[in-house]
Amino acid sequence: MAGPFRPASPAVDLSPYYQELSDDDITESFRNFDDERNFDLFDRQTRNPNSSNFCIDFGDDDAFCAFDLGADSFSRLLQTPRPPNLHTRWINLWQPYNQKDTLHTLAKHYDFSPRLLGFMCSDPVPPKPKSLQSKKSSSTLRSRGSNKSQKSQGSSKQTSLDSEESIGMTEMMQSTQLELVRDMSHYRMVDEVWHWSSLDWGRRFICLGYNTLHNVRTNTPVEHDDETDQSRDVPYAKRVWNWLLLCADKTVISITEDPFPFSDGNLRAQELKTLYTVRRNLVSVFRQLTKSPTPLRESSLVMLPIRHRIGNSEEETAHRPTDSPGLLFYYLFEDWFTTYSLVARREHGYAAELDRLRREMLVKANLTHVDQLHHIGCQLKVLQRVYRSYELIIERVLKKQEVTLASLKNSHIVSGFDSLASSTAQVASMPQIPEAESLLGVSLSSAARVRFERLKDRLLLYALSEIQECIDQKDSLVMMNFNLIAIKESFSVERLTRVTLLLAKITVVFMPVTLMTGYFSIQFSGVEFTVKSYWWAFVGILGLSLVLVFLFSFFSGTMEGKIISRPWSRMAYDISKRWLLHRKRKGC
Numbered sequence: 001m002a003g004p005f006r007p008a009s010p011a012v013d014l015s016p017y018y019q020e021l022s023d024d025d026i027t028e029s030f031r032n033f034d035d036e037r038n039f040d041l042f043d044r045q046t047r048n049p050n051s052s053n054f055c056i057d058f059g060d061d062d063a064f065c066a067f068d069l070g071a072d073s074f075s076r077l078l079q080t081p082r083p084p085n086l087h088t089r090w091i092n093l094w095q096p097y098n099q100k101d102t103l104h105t106l107a108k109h110y111d112f113s114p115r116l117l118g119f120m121c122s123d124p125v126p127p128k129p130k131s132l133q134s135k136k137s138s139s140t141l142r143s144r145g146s147n148k149s150q151k152s153q154g155s156s157k158q159t160s161l162d163s164e165e166s167i168g169m170t171e172m173m174q175s176t177q178l179e180l181v182r183d184m185s186h187y188r189m190v191d192e193v194w195h196w197s198s199l200d201w202g203r204r205f206i207c208l209g210y211n212t213l214h215n216v217r218t219n220t221p222v223e224h225d226d227e228t229d230q231s232r233d234v235p236y237a238k239r240v241w242n243w244l245l246l247c248a249d250k251t252v253i254s255i256t257e258d259p260f261p262f263s264d265g266n267l268r269a270q271e272l273k274t275l276y277t278v279r280r281n282l283v284s285v286f287r288q289l290t291k292s293p294t295p296l297r298e299s300s301l302v303m304l305p306i307r308h309r310i311g312n313s314e315e316e317t318a319h320r321p322t323d324s325p326g327l328l329f330y331y332l333f334e335d336w337f338t339t340y341s342l343v344a345r346r347e348h349g350y351a352a353e354l355d356r357l358r359r360e361m362l363v364k365a366n367l368t369h370v371d372q373l374h375h376i377g378c379q380l381k382v383l384q385r386v387y388r389s390y391e392l393i394i395e396r397v398l399k400k401q402e403v404t405l406a407s408l409k410n411s412h413i414v415s416g417f418d419s420l421a422s423s424t425a426q427v428a429s430m431p432q433i434p435e436a437e438s439l440l441g442v443s444l445s446s447a448a449r450v451r452f453e454r455l456k457d458r459l460l461l462y463a464l465s466e467i468q469e470c471i472d473q474k475d476s477l478v479m480m481n482f483n484l485i486a487i488k489e490s491f492s493v494e495r496l497t498r499v500t501l502l503l504a505k506i507t508v509v510f511m512p513v514t515l516m517t518g519y520f521s522i523q524f525s526g527v528e529f530t531v532k533s534y535w536w537a538f539v540g541i542l543g544l545s546l547v548l549v550f551l552f553s554f555f556s557g558t559m560e561g562k563i564i565s566r567p568w569s570r571m572a573y574d575i576s577k578r579w580l581l582h583r584k585r586k587g588c
Contacts, residue, residue: 015064017083025073029066033058036292042067043294046283049275050265053093053102057086058289058307060320071101078109087321089251090289090328092282095258096243097123103255110205110247119198119209120243122186124261187257190241194234195385199396201440204248208333208393213237213386215341215349216274233378236349237342240278244333246442250325254282254332281335285328304331326448334455343383343466350380350470358477365484373481377474380467387463394456398449505553509545516541 018030031038033056045051045067054067055077062085069077074091082089091106093099100121107117190196190211198209216238243255259278260271267275287294288304306327309320343350353376357369444452516537520529 015062015083015086017080017086018064021076021080023073023076025070026066026076029069029073030064031066033063033065033289034291038065039290039292039294043283043287046279046286047276049260049263049267049272052095052099053091055092056090056286056289057082057088058090058324059085059087060307062086063289063291063307069102071099071105074102075105075109078105084321087250088324088328089249091251091253093253093255095261096120096255097258097261106253110245111202112205112207113200113202116200116207119186120255124258125185125188125191126262187241191239194239194382195389197389197393199393203440204442205245206397206441208242208244208397210242210244210389210393211386212240212242212278212335212338213342213383214240214274214277214280214338216277232375234382235342235379238274238278244329246325246329246444248442250321252325252328252332256282281337282332284337285331306331323445323447326445327451329444330448330451330455334451336455336458339387339459339463343463343470350376354470354473354477358480361477361481361484365481365488367481367485369481370478373474373478377471380471380474384464384467384471387459387467391456391459391464394452394459397444398452505549509542509549512541512545513538 013032013035014027014030018026021027031042033039033042042054042065045054052068054065055069055074056063056065058064064086077089093102096103103117103120106112107120112120194211194213196211198207200207200209213235214237216236238259240259241257243253245251245253245255247253256278259274260267263271285304285306289307291307304327306324357372361369520534520537
């Protein structure tokens, strides 16, 4: 990991809050976030693959930021109350597997559950080499062969073999259990189940865990082995797991999975592009928290009402400290650019792919199109489940936590002043906890709640409805493909029928001539045939046969010889029309 980041600007305007913490790392790292020189360096650090974390404390007028802090520095920051002018804090962690001490510090301060902390501290899943897979398959085949050979031995050794097999089964069960525990890691689970999501409530926090899918076009698989077929059943997107926490002390914590955990920060050009895409929403929110000039500040799509407000009324000013944490929490979760690029954008990848397959089917339909549509349908189903999980997360975030009878009975929690006044002396001597503080989770402000409700409507209208429309179109294309194949087969049958009919007509035409030729080849007594009489009879009989075949074809409607043909009269009309049009243009 790279060393701590130090901005070049001196800390002349650093808040006394940081200087009183008596931590050199804090005083050397924190700088004025609204200073243009400092922000330019901070902005570069957000796109640096070696950056590990940052912390921003901000209010309406002041903001301070620091990168690459240690666990001890975070512990001092959390234990010391912030001044009122810095009412909101944002802590972001990249590479969480390298910052387990910091995660333990956060967990101890906000009282995470052991299971939640264990998930956050999970190690990344190493890529499985193909050599190990081949070894496993060969060992499996050898074990099967040995089992077959053991079964073929005599009954005299059956008892000893049974005991040996029972010992082997016990060892196999133990090894299977250990392998199951190793395989059931957090990141392996979220990689296999893309729509996996988590929502944890604590006394001082609410935690969201979810996968984000980023539209990064990687190398499209070409081979058709088992591994490639499985990869074709998931969208061509980069999956990244995220933790997002809103804490009671107006602190927002974001933890992002490292998309390239085994690269040691040495990324290639394509991997850097993927990293920028993954961090795009975070960088956009990061830029909106400063008051210094930033790129695309005037763009309406990225303007966020966290520190930049138009109104300065008394009501608006009073609500800003309470609205800012919830708004920051919402905009970090929203990431509308990802949804827009995957399915909500007009003529997005799946709609264009379905339209391309439709055009190919109209030219030549075959069963390979059904296979392609199957994989597209699997990808759309994965996307549908992912966005369904977002919808469920929003519903649970907006759900109001109700107090239960169990929390009020035989506890130190009181529902109001009346119950407190009527309590006994023994209960009154105990520390009393207000009812609102006993509930799990952190309440969202009205500004954040209305935006979460709006996001839910957007997911239903622009994402899930678009995915469902693509799934319906995929099903209709599958039916159309089979119908086109059936039509193609019927055309083939029609072609065979017409060829057979043509051969029958030729046979009918030349059969009388053959009989006439056989007649002239017979030697009758007193009768001599000349060549002239033979050819006159040949022409007459052949002409009569042609006339009869023509009349039969005309009245039976079998004159056309193509699969899809027009009547002769229509063909003659079209030819004459084109000829007249050509003459008219030539005359002009």
